[in-house]
Amino acid sequence: MEFDADDRLVHQTLAGDLKAYGALVDRYRKRVYNLAYRMLGDRERAEDATQEAFIRAYRGLRSYRPSARFASWLFSTTSHVCIDHLRRRPFAAVSIDEPGVRPATAEGIDADPPAAYGRTETQAQVHHALGRLPDTQRLAIALVHLQGLSYEDAAEVMGCPVGTVKSHAHRARTTLKRLLTPQFQECVP
Amino acid sequence: MTCRRVRAELNRYLDGDLSDERRRGVREHLAACVACAREWEQLRGVAAMLEGLSEVEAPARLTESVLDAVGRERIAEAPRQQALTGLALAGVGLVLSTAIVVSLAGWGPLDLSGWGAWAASLAAAGAKQVAVAAEVAGPVLNALARGRSGPLVWLLAADVAALMAVLAGARRLLSVKRLRGLTNMLAM
Numbered sequence: 139m140e141f142d143a144d145d146r147l148v149h150q151t152l153a154g155d156l157k158a159y160g161a162l163v164d165r166y167r168k169r170v171y172n173l174a175y176r177m178l179g180d181r182e183r184a185e186d187a188t189q190e191a192f193i194r195a196y197r198g199l200r201s202y203r204p205s206a207r208f209a210s211w212l213f214s215t216t217s218h219v220c221i222d223h224l225r226r227r228p229f230a231a232v233s234i235d236e237p238g239v240r241p242a243t244a245e246g247i248d249a250d251p252p253a254a255y256g257r258t259e260t261q262a263q264v265h266h267a268l269g270r271l272p273d274t275q276r277l278a279i280a281l282v283h284l285q286g287l288s289y290e291d292a293a294e295v296m297g298c299p300v301g302t303v304k305s306h307a308h309r310a311r312t313t314l315k316r317l318l319t320p321q322f323q324e325c326v327p
Numbered sequence: 328m329t330c331r332r333v334r335a336e337l338n339r340y341l342d343g344d345l346s347d348e349r350r351r352g353v354r355e356h357l358a359a360c361v362a363c364a365r366e367w368e369q370l371r372g373v374a375a376m377l378e379g380l381s382e383v384e385a386p387a388r389l390t391e392s393v394l395d396a397v398g399r400e401r402i403a404e405a406p407r408q409q410a411l412t413g414l415a416l417a418g419v420g421l422v423l424s425t426a427i428v429v430s431l432a433g434w435g436p437l438d439l440s441g442w443g444a445w446a447a448s449l450a451a452a453g454a455k456q457v458a459v460a461a462e463v464a465g466p467v468l469n470a471l472a473r474g475r476s477g478p479l480v481w482l483l484a485a486d487v488a489a490l491m492a493v494l495a496g497a498r499r500l501l502s503v504k505r506l507r508g509l510t511n512m513l514a515m
Contacts, residue, residue: 156394156401163390171385185386192393197400264376283377289342308338311373318376319369 144208152199163192166209169285170216176280177220179230179269187223191216206294213285213295217277229269229276267317271310278306279314328352333363337370417492420485 144165150158170191175184195202195215202211268276274296281292282303289307293300328336333356339345340353357364 156398159397160390160394163393167389168382168385171389172382175383176380181383184383185389188385188389189393189396192389193396193400196393196397260376261380264380279377283374284380304338304342304344311338311341311370314373314377315366315369318373 145204148199148202148204148208151196159196162208166212167192169209170212173213173216173280173285174220176265176268176284177217177229177273177276178223179265183223183227183230187216187219191219194219207291210287210291210294213281213287214297217281217295220277221273224273229273263318264314267314270317271313275306275310275313278303279310282307328356330356330360330363333357333360334366337367340367341370341374414493417489421489421493 144162147158147162147165151162167188171184171188174187174191175181178184178187191212195212198215202208268279271279277296278292281287281295282289287295289300289303292307293303296303333353336345336349336353340350345353357367
């Protein structure tokens with residue numbers, strides 16, 4: 139249903155309805171921004187990349203085929219934009235005090251400040267650790283674990299075989315395990 | 328299964344990618360090996376931490392800024408589209424009127440092999456548009472002034488107008504560098 143709605147909005151945009159494109163941007167703004175944020179490391183760059191991704195997508199909208207899913211097509215454009223940004227400047231380490239790393243709660247303010255700080259610290263550590271991964275591994279993790287895509291959809295976004303995406307994700311998780319749990323235990327036979 | 332083998336399979340175990348037999352083997356090993364069970368818990372913990380990462384809020388102004396940028400592109404694109412359409416129409420007019428003039432003037436069948444060079448010279452003339460226009464339009468205006476306004480002259484005048492439109496359109500659409508490239512290509 140969502141994909142039909144996307145295709146209808148794409149069709150309307152191609153017919154010259156700019157409001158339809160605004161609806162598409164509204165629909166995917168948060169997901170694209172989060173993908174860019176985890177890929178690039180800070181909110182300012184994520185905002186630039188998100189804007190660039192939507193502008194590039196608009197320019198290339200005629201090349202979009204409804205047989206592909208709009209979300210995959212848009213994420214693919216976003217990942218290309220992020221890789222271009224990373225070529226110019228690598229992942230930027232984010233401060234723990236940056237608002238983006240604070241967990242959101244329903245009330246907006248966490249009822250248990252020490253616990254919230256602990257969660258925030260953990261989130262910042264994970265975010266930092268993501269920044270130490272190679273770009274392709276970070277992209278695989280961002281698509282599968284953060285965007286919730288299947289390996290098949292992630293492969294479509296990354297333009298590579300499913301096995302390659304799995305390999306990137308497995309290596310990334312192994313690296314993250316090492317980075318986040320430094321006390322590596324020897325196996326007892 | 329050995330510890331090495333089990334650890335190599337843990338990621339696929341996490342993804343639910345193993346066959347029933349292998350999955351059972353890993354499960355039994357994890358139940359018996361404390362160190363591998365710890366490895367497994369750490370890996371599960373990493374996956375849980377990743378999935379527990381909070382989403383960040385996207386700035387609301389993003390939609391507006393994207394639409395502003397896209398709107399500017401559309402405005403910039405419109406004159407280019409008009410110029411392209413005008414250029415195409417003028418080009419068609421130029422070809423047709425030239426063919427009629429050539430046939431009416433009795434200059435014989437067209438030598439198509441020479442059209443590449445003709446087109447090259449036409450493109451090269453873009454930079455000297457004004458001079459070319461004056462040179463070509465002069466005799467036509469003289470003929471009109473002398474009252475020799477036969478169909479040939481009018482067609483010549485239409486031809487000149489079409490030529491001017493093509494050159495103006497080409498100059499608008501193509502940079503000097505691209506025009507030179509086109510000239511070289513046609514001259515080959």
